[in-house]
């Protein structure tokens with residue numbers, strides 16, 4: 001054993017549970033980035049994750065943190081309540097596109113506008129994963145879903161909503177960035193963004209919002225590899241990556 | 250009345266096999282019902298459906314104790330073998346199920362569904378092999394003719410091009426069992 | 428036989444709505460009713476209708492409010508958590524006397540619960556889940572054919588009484604496929620002189636501040652309608668009641684389990700029959716009372732802790748004992764369990 005070098009261990013912030021995600025799904029990747037960030041900023045025992053209603057509804061089984069499950073779309077409101085009671089805890093609102101931009105748009109905007117000192121991790125996979133692949137507010141034009149069977153038609157249902165750009169119209173948020181997790185280089189960047197968003201909260205700076213472009217191979221009807229390619233070729237041009245706001249700078 | 254369970258991995262087509270049987274039996278004037286397992290329980294795990302075929306009105310469509318069970322993978326065999334009614338029938342996919350069923354009070358048929366599917370040029374028709382075997386074992390459920398009609402009615406049009414292969418697989422499985 | 432189609436309960440409901448002339452559907456995805464919006468997203472444009480995937484159930488029911496106020500036949504559907512969100516809108520629709528159809532393919536609760544079929548929403552459906560003194564007609568199908576027939580009829584009832592009509596199904600019924608003969612439209616027409624957008628300068632509202640007793644009077648108007656519905660819209664099914672010693676009382680999926688239990692009990696020489704309410708509101712109080720006269724006992728079976736049980740007791744009113752068997756949380760009782768319970772009375 002002495003001669004062996006330990007080069008990898010599972011993050012302390014993760015439980016031993018196997019996730020239920022499909023092959024190629026990036027929810028697990030984002031969980032891991034949150035866990036590693038919490039390890040690194042020493043907040044494993046001081047963080048509370050709010051589970052959305054969506055495929056990540058069981059996130060509290062995978063992250064070894066306090067967990068609270070909110071009703072669909074209400075995570076930012078629940079996070080607000082928790083944070084006001086426990087200002088010294090890290091409160092993470094983890095949400096999908098249906099949760100954050102459809103049913104929970106009101107909660108999203110108002111928590112951001114109040115500048116709640118919370119961290120919102122927004123996993124944008126351009127679809128409703130959990131319910132079997134219906135159109136999301138972020139579904140791409142022409143993208144086929146079970147409720148847009150000949151492809152999303154913007155003349156009928158509008159264009160996909162860009163969350164970072166909307167939040168960037170508000171005064172209070174301190175940090176807004178869009179990242180992706182379709183390849184290792186981008187996963188590294190995503191990690192930095194998530195860590196920074198959590199650190200901001202720890203330091204009491206205010207509301208941080210990180211959008212992670214993600215895959216849902218199952219409901220996109222693509223293999224994992226093809227889904228990473230589709231994310232890169234179709235989503236990134238419409239959802240440009242980068243920092244929208246960093247009040248430190 | 251036959252209470253039938255089709256079970257396998259998600260993606261092996263057990264839900265649609267059940268549906269095809271229900272359509273074929275319906276076309277022969279039988280009462281039928283079909284209930285799939287659905288939603289999150291299907292992610293990654295096993296899928297199954299319950300089909301009831303009867304001469305009279307079907308009271309409960311929910312199957313607690315099947316009279317016939319068709320299992321396409323090993324977890325499904327583990328799950329359903331013990332539930333089959335005594336005197337019932339078990340058909341299992343010997344291509345990928347390595348263990349032998351244990352029950353001695355039921356009739357057991359082994360059939361290499363994946364192999365039959367593959368050497369007819371498809372990796373996705375194991376469910377059709379199972380259907381072919383079922384029709385051989387229980388001809389009262391439906392005729393091969395009705396099943397061929399069900400393939401047209403129950404499969405979306407863009408997949409009709411696979412039907413010649415589906416039929417070949419079904420027929421080979423039918424004659425595989427002696 | 429030729430015109431029978433194998434359809435999922437959810438699809439049967441959707442197609443029946445289209446046959447009924449529903450051209451406006453608004454909904455938000457939720458399992459186990461997703462086939463309804465999915466079907467409508469494809470089907471309604473084919474017949475010149477409108478499908479909108481709303482941003483929430485609250486939004487969906489309010490879109491229904493608008494379409495109905497404009498005189499159109501419209502519908503929304505959801506499952507338990509989403510139906511909770513719709514309650515606000517349902518109260519407003521009831522107040523404004525706007526007709527519409529709401530389908531609840533219910534699932535296990537409370538809270539997010541699970542996605543299996545359940546009958547835990549009976550109180551919410553029959554007692555008015557939203558605020559204020561109002562009623563909705565509640566129809567409980569037990570098979571795919573009935574889902575189609577009752578959905579079609581629901582639109583006529585809604586227009587006739589200017590009420591919200593709810594179809595209370597459950598996840599098993601929504602996901603199950605059975606042969607369905609699609610019903611024909613009734614051909615009934617209803618004048619909608621009260622609608623907006625037809626040049627009558629109509630107002631559709633629910634705020635009544637003056638005169639001082641205006642709201643009270645409006646409530647009496649609604650009460651008169653509800654009284655008429657109680658008189659004329661009762662539906663139920665009796666099965667092997669005549670010589671029965673015991674009566675099973677159940678609706679929807681659990682009524683089918685009861686039927687199977689009856690067949691098994693009769694084979695053992697025990698005389699059992701069943702009474703299945705199809706309208707849950709109005710509840711067939713008088714009819715159930717009559718069916719249980721001279722019987723030894725009633726056993727109410729539900730996929731809940733016993734909600735319809737209260738109506739059964741109100742109906743039987745102490746004349747014979749009323750027992751209960753049920754499982755909450757998305758489980759379904761087995762025929763054997765019911766057989767055992769009945770045999771324990773012998």
Ligand SMILES: Cc1ncc(C[n+]2csc(CCOP(=O)(O)OP(=O)(O)O)c2C)c(N)n1
Nearest residue numbers: 053054055072096097098099128129130457
């Ligand atoms: C009030 C209510 N309406 C609908 C649902 C059903 N539902 C569960 S998850 C979901 C959407 C999930 O999509 P998203 O937020 O994008 O998450 P993903 O699964 O894609 O990660 C919906 C509509 C619900 N649980 N509650």
Ligand code: SF4
Nearest residue numbers: 021022025055129216
């Ligand atoms: S359905 Fe999509 S989002 Fe959900 S676990 Fe599977 S791949 Fe991930």
Ligand SMILES: [Mg+2]
Nearest residue numbers: 096097127129
């Ligand atoms: Mg999503």
